[in-house]
Amino acid sequence: MLLEEFRNRVESLRELIAARNARALLLSKCCNFSWFTFGGRSHITLNSTEGEASILVTGDRLYMITNNIEKQRIQEIELDESLLGEFGFLEYSWFEPSGERRLVEGLVKGKLLSDTGRYSGEHVDITPMRTLLSQSEIDTYRILGRECDEIFSAIVPTLKSEMTELEVQGLLYEAMAKRDIEPLLVLVFSEDSSLRYRHNLSRDVKLGKRGFASICARRRGLIVSCSRSFMFEAADDVLRQHQQNCYVDAVAIGSSRPGVKLSEAFGRLIEAYEKVGRAGEWKFHHQGGIAGYLPREVHANLRSDVHLREGNAVAWNPTIRGTKSEDTVLIGIEQNSILSFPEESTWSALEFEVNDEVVRRPAPLLIG
Incomplete structure (x- = not known):
């Protein structure tokens, strides 16, 4: 083949x-x-x-x-x-x-x-050409996405609030290396960093009460982008904001269907921000786009004149100050598949109904 x-x-x-x-x-x-x-x-x-x-x-x-x-x-x-x-x-x-x-x-x-x-x-x-994936590439992508989810599921529950961003970054580097995955990007956000920077280059700062980590993981040229959030203390306001953030992501994922222009999906993402009372947050961080052999092959915006096709992959990454939601998704003819958050994942999920389909997003993990 x-x-x-x-x-x-x-x-x-x-x-x-x-x-x-x-x-x-x-x-x-x-x-x-x-x-x-x-x-x-x-x-x-x-x-x-x-x-x-x-x-x-x-x-x-x-x-x-x-x-x-x-x-x-x-x-x-x-x-x-x-x-x-x-x-x-x-x-x-x-x-x-x-x-x-x-x-x-x-x-x-x-x-x-x-x-x-x-x-x-x-x-x-x-x-x-490069962004229209063949069956061989899809098979590679599915395995890589599943392994990224497994890495997060294995490492994040072991984190402690006194760990630094750099220590967590090292754990993720090690886990990817053991699986022959190239760590193109590992960003770890402590509570402090999540409130300061949309792109935080990991620092010698303790995690504090909560945080999240983002990776761009490459194998055989294909790149999976995904993020996971964690908390050491439950906080209703943070959980509520994370749900809002995940809703925006779910709308973007559910809107990424064959024949839809990338700019149209981006427009629906903006509407989702407005629906949850977070209008304008999209202006503070790029929101993702088509994925593949680059972390983002085509960045989404209101002028993205590209029609999505079956066999494309997308990775949206909406943020609200302090929270983020991100996974890599394969666009299918009947339904999309979230490669880095597969159905068999052990990570708990939030569910949202978008266009009569249920879209699953990772919930924040409460540690301890």
């Missing part, structure tokens, strides 16, 4: 090359490398946007172009065995500053498309 999906992907890129009257397409962005190879990694550092290998697609050949440091790793680790024979491997020395360019220009005589615009290539954006 993977080889068939891969060859379909190749054909779609060749159709793009023909439509733009070009001779070849060079993919150099890490997200596109992972998408094209169904999870291969061309990066070295986790924050890389352009990798150490590029893929050249021509009308009749595929080339993997990389330096002598990375070639063996890519062949032995990053590519599924069924895909190895699809590529011709081209290598240049790491100390040759224009090695990749020399190889590309030796192969391409005519117009070049490029996802970075390098080598005077005409820039091309393949986000619409």
Whole structure:
């Protein structure tokens, strides 16, 4: 199945090359490398946007172009065995500053498309292709989402109010590493930080009475974003606000259906804020959007001119000062699936009815 999906992907890129009257397409962005190879990694550092290998697609050949440091790793680790024979491997020395360019220009005589615009290539954006997930990608995403939920469910009940944000961040790092998950982002919010910052870079501050944690977790290129909240002392006002926050999230999730414009779903999210008496809170933090090989492939706003499709994933993250709700959701033809908060989760849920469907959101965990 993977080889068939891969060859379909190749054909779609060749159709793009023909439509733009070009001779070849060079993919150099890490997200596109992972998408094209169904999870291969061309990066070295986790924050890389352009990798150490590029893929050249021509009308009749595929080339993997990389330096002598990375070639063996890519062949032995990053590519599924069924895909190895699809590529011709081209290598240049790491100390040759224009090695990749020399190889590309030796192969391409005519117009070049490029996802970075390098080598005077005409820039091309393949986000619409990259965000429409195949069955193999969906399977990977489901497993990753479930494991993120399991990590939160295992770690959060063990937290203590005197722990610092940095200590909790370390626990989440360790848990993800043990499962071969790349921690692109781990933000831990103490009570103090949750009231100060919408994006808190974890600090040496004690958790206090409550808080929440957010992660962006990557495996095989796909990224799950999710958050969980906790309390050491019950507080009715905080619970009420969390429910309001979750209602906004549930409306956004329930509104993310095939054929709906992303801007329309965003508009319904704004209306949900207004309904719970929190008008204007959306202006203080981005609200999420389409997810996949980037934490957000397309950010949602009132001008987002993108129609959602079956096979897209979304990750909304509405916030109210002090609270947050976030999970990664697969858009299905009949109903959506919350990948990082599956039905079998042991974490307690709040339920909201949206468009005649029940949307489950994680409740705050009372510890102690």
